[in-house]
Amino acid sequence: MPADSSSAPLAAAPAASSDQPERISDAEHAVMEVLWQRSPLTAAEVCEQVCEPRGWSLATVKTLLSRLVTKQALATEPDGKRFLYSPRVAxxxxxxxxxxxxxxxxxxxxxxxxxxxxxxxxxxxxxxxxxxxxxxxxxxx
Amino acid sequence: MPADSSSAPLAAAPAASSDQPERISDAEHAVMEVLWQRSPLTAAEVCEQVCEPRGWSLATVKTLLSRLVTKQALATEPDGKRFLYSPRVAxxxxxxxxxxxxxxxxxxxxxxxxxxxxxxxxxxxxxxxxxxxxxxxxxxx
DNA sequence: CTCCATCGTTTACATGCGTAATCGACTACG
DNA sequence: CGTAGTCGATTACGCATGTAAACGATGGAG
Structure with a gap:
């Protein structure tokens, strides 16, 4: 995806504008559950809760967190060099x-x-x- | 799949041996509903019931029917040159x-x-x- | 017998999902 | 100050799904 990247004010993502809450997948749901229980948490902390039982690696959790942020299901709050994640949908x-x-x-x-x-x-x-x-x-x- | 087609009694497909009923997707479910209502039906007949409302083409229905057969959710019964489909799972x-x-x-x-x-x-x-x-x-x- | 309408089967392709490795930035330890 | 660890972001890749066109066989109309 070379070429520019600015021009338009924002929009960009295919995450639509603001219609439905954007479906949450099965694996993503597991991550949400952790954050619904306690938040905000860092990626590592979320991993501590789900990696073991689901046999995931930290990398997987990071991917899921990103996707959830894109889907606007999670909010991020910077904390030094890392992020804290918390649910955006109840x-x-x-x-x-x-x-x-x-x-x-x-x-x-x-x-x-x-x-x-x-x-x-x-x-x-x-x-x-x-x-x-x-x-x-x-x-x- | 060219080549033979007999030899083994059946099996073949990657649809596992016989564990869980194999998940049925959303689109596939729509097809199942039609057949649960009345069966057996031909692909064309199924299309008559779902193509309009879902905006599908006959081709799409054919694909879904095939996938459902692979998933062992549907049974086929030859009727001249075409097939009649009926649910295999209640x-x-x-x-x-x-x-x-x-x-x-x-x-x-x-x-x-x-x-x-x-x-x-x-x-x-x-x-x-x-x-x-x-x-x-x-x-x- | 020939040609066309239909079948089911194959192949196609974009998107989403599960799962993860890699990369560039930054921080903290030594 | 350099280096190793860590972070989020980017890239990857295979399978499922939604949607369909292309293909080869075949049976019926003329």
């Missing part, structure tokens, strides 16, 4: 959109069928049922 | 694994938090709630 929002995606794709947007499915496939434990019952009671109030 | 199974995937990734495998989330984000309609209540009552019996 976990709530992410979880919400992912859940909705699934419900839309698989259950025509209705949550009840999802629940029915979970129930039928024994994916619900006693505790789950009790909890849900409690929530229901609350909703009805 | 919708139930697909929906189940996808749901479980989400619940695992986002809610630590517990269904109750998912439900709580849906409830909080107003993703539950009156009807949903009523339905779920009914299901709960049934479960408790």
């Amino acid at each position: 976990r709530e929002a992410y979880v919400g959109s992912e859940s909705r995606r699934l419900v839309d794709r698989l259950f025509g947007g209705r949550a009840a069928p999802l629940f029915a499915h979970l129930a039928e496939s024994d994916a619900l434990t006693e505790d789950d049922i009790a909890e849900i019952e409690a929530l229901l009671k609350e909703l009805k109030s | 919708r139930e199974a697909y929906v189940g694994s996808e749901s479980r995937r989400l619940v695992d990734r986002l809610f630590g495998g517990r269904a109750a938090p998912l439900f709580a989330h849906l409830a909080e984000s107003d993703a539950l309609t009156e009807d949903d709630i009523a339905e779920i209540e009914a299901l709960l009552k049934e479960l408790k019996s």
